[in-house]
Amino acid sequence: MSENLKIGIVGAGIQGVCSALFLQKKGFKVTLFDREDPGSPAASYGNAGHFSPYASIPLNRPDIILDIPSMLLSSAGPLALKWNYVPKMIPWFYNFLKNCTSKKMMHTAKYMHQILDIAIPAYDELFDEIDIAELVENKGIMYIWNDQNLKSRELEIKIRDEIGAEQQILNKKEIHDLEPNLKKIYHAGVFYKKAKHTKNPGKIWLKLFNLFLSKGGEFKKSEVETINFSEEKPIIKTKENSFNFDKILIACGAFSKKLTDKLDEKIPLDTERGYHIHFKNCENLISRPVVFSNRGFGMTPMEQGLRVVGTVEFGGLENKLSKGRIKNLVNNAKFLLDGLPEHDDEWLGFRPTLPDYLPVICPSKNYKNVFYSFGHHHLGWTLGAISGKIISQMMANENTNLDLEPYSSIRFF
Numbered sequence: 001m002s003e004n005l006k007i008g009i010v011g012a013g014i015q016g017v018c019s020a021l022f023l024q025k026k027g028f029k030v031t032l033f034d035r036e037d038p039g040s041p042a043a044s045y046g047n048a049g050h051f052s053p054y055a056s057i058p059l060n061r062p063d064i065i066l067d068i069p070s071m072l073l074s075s076a077g078p079l080a081l082k083w084n085y086v087p088k089m090i091p092w093f094y095n096f097l098k099n100c101t102s103k104k105m106m107h108t109a110k111y112m113h114q115i116l117d118i119a120i121p122a123y124d125e126l127f128d129e130i131d132i133a134e135l136v137e138n139k140g141i142m143y144i145w146n147d148q149n150l151k152s153r154e155l156e157i158k159i160r161d162e163i164g165a166e167q168q169i170l171n172k173k174e175i176h177d178l179e180p181n182l183k184k185i186y187h188a189g190v191f192y193k194k195a196k197h198t199k200n201p202g203k204i205w206l207k208l209f210n211l212f213l214s215k216g217g218e219f220k221k222s223e224v225e226t227i228n229f230s231e232e233k234p235i236i237k238t239k240e241n242s243f244n245f246d247k248i249l250i251a252c253g254a255f256s257k258k259l260t261d262k263l264d265e266k267i268p269l270d271t272e273r274g275y276h277i278h279f280k281n282c283e284n285l286i287s288r289p290v291v292f293s294n295r296g297f298g299m300t301p302m303e304q305g306l307r308v309v310g311t312v313e314f315g316g317l318e319n320k321l322s323k324g325r326i327k328n329l330v331n332n333a334k335f336l337l338d339g340l341p342e343h344d345d346e347w348l349g350f351r352p353t354l355p356d357y358l359p360v361i362c363p364s365k366n367y368k369n370v371f372y373s374f375g376h377h378h379l380g381w382t383l384g385a386i387s388g389k390i391i392s393q394m395m396a397n398e399n400t401n402l403d404l405e406p407y408s409s410i411r412f413f
């Protein structure tokens with residue numbers, strides 16, 4: 001039956017492309033729409049490249065509320081605001097604070113763990129069909145910190161033990177043995193052995209997109225303006241044309257709200273803006289991703305050089321890149337490594353984030369042939385394949401054997 005069904009997907013980021021590939025496996029005929037060519041410049045290109053199955057502890061935590069003012073005031077810290085956006089951000093922030101109880105944090109951790117735990121096997125189903133030999137490294141991911149932050153790290157370590165996420169606590173010597181070029185500013189750390197990283201997220205994204213095309217998938221380079229309906233069947237409207245489908249998926253990352261608002265779903269999606277820079281020819285200074293927890297930034301060895309990634313900036317989708325945040329990344333990288341040259345490639349990207357730090361992976365509450373997959377915040381790269389697999393099973397009316405209610409948009413109403 002799937003063979004006869006036409007699916008339209010709005011957004012060809014990692015979520016859209018992975019969904020398209022899993023839908024094709026089930027025999028659906030899929031068309032992807034994106035205003036840009038896949039591969040860049042969206043979040044799926046510029047991220048830190050971590051596959052992080054361990055990362056189930058969300059940012060909505062009781063202990064973080066007290067830290068927010070000092071984080072905002074520190075120029076070395078991870079948090080920033082665009083003041084012109086503060087009034088628009090107030091409802092999201094109020095909702096976020098309501099989600100900072102221990103109970104809500106544990107709820108998010110449990111249901112992030114449910115999908116993170118099966119995220120890498122889901123990618124393996126797609127990676128079987130493309131050559132990733134030079135692009136994915138199995139060297140784990142290391143977090144380090146100095147002692148002023150140990151208390152909050154202890155909370156995370158305890159919760160990870162409770163939910164069964166594998167971790168190895170590191171002392172100073174073990175950190176030095178793994179990454180001898182790091183300056184010895186650290187006190188302790190944690191190593192996630194099963195985590196992986198890619199040396200070029202954009203290249204993997206493009207390979208997956210080309211696989212989709214090679215299997216007969218269609219791509220329309222166009223901005224989708226609205227969704228109409230004819231007898232419950234969705235019609236995707238671009239500036240130039242209209243396209244009729246049996247079912248559609250909205251997977252526009254942080255931009256999804258522009259379309260869901262038009263479908264009368266008030267989903268409280270906003271963005272946490274993040275940045276990257278590269279230090280060319282410095283990728284060999286470390287062997288694996290290193291995250292410095294105190295300052296909330298990380299460094300990943302990539303094909304383009306050493307990619308330094310970080311910042312959570314609340315400022316919406318329209319404000320320009322902040323030079324102050326670039327300076328923050330440069331200074332932070334120099335805090336951990338000696339001998340870095342001038343940086344290149346200043347990039348701003350948009351993490352799609354809901355106030356409870358769970359994604360929306362569900363059918364629309366108002367239209368039975370419309371589905372959503374967005375809001376994967378800091379983990380949308382890791383969760384690309386598993387979310388796509390779940391969406392394909394939902395669209396095919398199959399049982400996933402997962403508890404999917406926590407990812408429903410109905411939770412906001």
Ligand SMILES: Cc1cc2nc3c(=O)[nH]c(=O)nc-3n(C[C@H](O)[C@H](O)[C@H](O)COP(=O)(O)OP(=O)(O)OC[C@H]3O[C@@H](n4cnc5c(N)ncnc54)[C@H](O)[C@@H]3O)c2cc1C
Nearest residue numbers: 011013014015035044047048050224253274379380381382
């Ligand atoms: C600095 C930074 C570091 C990160 N590091 C990691 C990491 O290490 N590991 C991890 O798991 N995650 C990471 N993330 C998160 C991850 O990158 C994102 O969650 C993920 O890429 C989101 O994918 P997406 O497909 O939902 O959205 P996007 O990648 O944003 O793609 C959305 C696509 O929709 C298109 N689009 C939008 N609106 C329309 C429209 N109306 N019509 C047509 N097309 C449209 C856009 O052009 C875009 O191509 C990071 C994010 C940032 C910003």
